[in-house]
Each structure stands twice: as structure tokens, then as C-alpha cells.
Amino acid sequence: MLQFIIQFPTVSNSYQMVSTLLQRSAALSSEGQKLKCPNTLNRMLNSTGKIALVTGASRGIGAAVSHRLAERGVDIVVNYRSKAPRAEAVAETIQRLGRRAVLAQADITQESDVNGMIQIVKDQFSHLDYLILNASGGLEKDKPADYAMMLNLTAQEQLVDRTIPLMQPGGRIVFVTSHLAHFYGQKPVHGLYEPVAASKQAGEQALRRRIPELTDKGISLIVVSGDLIEGTITPKLMERSSPGLIEARREQAGVLPTVEEFARAIAEACVDPARSSGETVFVGSTDWE
Numbered sequence: 001m002l003q004f005i006i007q008f009p010t011v012s013n014s015y016q017m018v019s020t021l022l023q024r025s026a027a028l029s030s031e032g033q034k035l036k037c038p039n040t041l042n043r044m045l046n047s048t049g050k051i052a053l054v055t056g057a058s059r060g061i062g063a064a065v066s067h068r069l070a071e072r073g074v075d076i077v078v079n080y081r082s083k084a085p086r087a088e089a090v091a092e093t094i095q096r097l098g099r100r101a102v103l104a105q106a107d108i109t110q111e112s113d114v115n116g117m118i119q120i121v122k123d124q125f126s127h128l129d130y131l132i133l134n135a136s137g138g139l140e141k142d143k144p145a146d147y148a149m150m151l152n153l154t155a156q157e158q159l160v161d162r163t164i165p166l167m168q169p170g171g172r173i174v175f176v177t178s179h180l181a182h183f184y185g186q187k188p189v190h191g192l193y194e195p196v197a198a199s200k201q202a203g204e205q206a207l208r209r210r211i212p213e214l215t216d217k218g219i220s221l222i223v224v225s226g227d228l229i230e231g232t233i234t235p236k237l238m239e240r241s242s243p244g245l246i247e248a249r250r251e252q253a254g255v256l257p258t259v260e261e262f263a264r265a266i267a268e269a270c271v272d273p274a275r276s277s278g279e280t281v282f283v284g285s286t287d288w289e
């Protein structure tokens, strides 16, 4: 497992920097002048001290969720499987937003990779507040027949097993899914996506069964489900085997959510203390026959 860490100020360094900036600001203001770096001060003060691990954060929805959480003052462990340059770009944006970003390369279906990623979290932050289970797949052609279940069910549960000991009361797990998976068995699914829908629904149900155990530890689970997301790769792959699928769904639903809209809903579900464990947040229309 490759590991690449972008070092940003540690929590204690951050306090020192804020303290220094506040003292400097007060001194200048008594002289009738202004601090030249108010944005830096604002960013430091914006910290919630919370830490999120976002799986599949190198691109698409996971990258956008990481940015939205960083805007809300959360430091991010940016997990990626293979797209290191993209993950580094995500981390740089997080840094520009004033937050800490740590890169953790890990194929979450590989135990040794997950061990390495957990070690990075322990070494860099010592605990986690949020786990965003965003990474997903199952349409890959070069994988075994049970790969969708390995990734969307087994790996999700194992990641929860490994991160629970790092979470404190008040921690939250967010499982990101699709309407096609959430309603699998109740509403029709296009053939190509069926193994993904079945495995993601199995993953969601397996996590829901753990709500009592999570509640005992003060950890909540929120599921965020999205319609087809405009411009993303999965609907484009589905379109190849079912031409016209995206336009038909757009017409039926009125509008498809964008990556930004979905990501904002996921970030909101992550930090909103008013949400109850087991809640499902729907993004985009859930109507189809």
C-alpha cells in the first residue's frame, strides 16, 4: 500500500497559530491598523476539530463531499484506490480551505490496505468523528463475479468494524447509495446495474442491522440515496447497454441532481446533529415505475 501524507498544521500548532494571529490582530487594531491575513485567521477559527474519513474521495461525489466538509471546518482523510494525482488535487483544495488533509491509498477490499489506512488515521489524528462510505463499484470488467458484493457489502462492514474503535460518542457513519439500490426489489433496475443494486442494498441492510450496537456506542448511521447524478460515469456506463436511459429518466424526474447537490446533501447529513440514526435522506425524485 502506498502512503502519501500532506502535512498541514497539527491541532496544537493550529492553536498556537490562532493565538499568535489573535495577538497580532489585537496589537495592530490598537495601532489603528488591520491584520493582512484575516482569511487565515477566519479559517483557523472555522475549525470544528472534527475528522472525517471519506472513501473514494479522489473524484466525483467523494471529492465534492470532501470539499464541502472542509468548508464546514472538518479535517479530511482522503481515501483513494488508484488515482493518486486526483487525490492530491483534492487534498490541495482542502488545504486552500484551511483544513488538514491526509492521503490514504487503500483498496478497501484488501485487508492489508485497510490496515495501512487505519494506521494512518491513528498516527495522524488518533480518532475519527465521521466515516463517509462513498466508494462503490461493481461494473468493472476485470473483477471476479462476486466483486460487487465484496466491495459494496463485505468491505463496507469491515471498514465499520475497523473504524468503530476510533470513534467517540457523537460519531456518525454515512452510507452513500443510489435510489436504484435502496429500492432494489421494489422498483425496476436496468440489467447492467442489477449486481451493484443488489450488493449496495445488502450493504445498506447489513449496516442498518448494526444500529443497536452503534447506538450503544453513541454512533449514528445516516443513509443518503441519490437518483442518477447528472454527468457521472455510472449512468453513462448504463446508457451504453440501454441507449436513451439518461434522457428518459431526466424527463420522468423533471431534473437530475448534480454532483454538487448530492455532495452538499451528504455533507449536511454528516454534520447535522438533528438527524436521527437510521434516517434516509433522498436526493432527487424517487418516482419511477
Ligand SMILES: NC(=O)c1ccc[n+]([C@@H]2O[C@H](COP(=O)([O-])OP(=O)(O)OC[C@H]3O[C@@H](n4cnc5c(N)ncnc54)[C@H](OP(=O)(O)O)[C@@H]3O)[C@@H](O)[C@H]2O)c1
Pocket (backbone or CB within 6 Å): 055, 056, 057, 058, 059, 060, 061, 062, 079, 080, 081, 082, 083, 084, 106, 107, 108, 109, 133, 134, 135, 136, 137, 151, 176, 177, 178, 179, 200, 225, 226, 227, 228, 229, 230, 232, 233, 234, 235
Ligand atoms: N453516479 C451516480 O449517478 C450515483 C447515483 C446515486 C448514488 N451514487 C453513489 O455515490 C457514490 C459515489 O459515486 P460516483 O459516481 O462518484 O463513483 P465513481 O465516479 O465511480 O467513483 C468511485 C470512487 O470510489 C473509489 N473506489 C472504487 N473502488 C474502490 C475500492 N475497491 N477501494 C477504494 N476506493 C474505491 C474510486 O477510486 P479511484 O478513483 O482511485 O479508482 C472513486 O474515488 C457511490 O456510493 C454511488 O453508489 C452515485
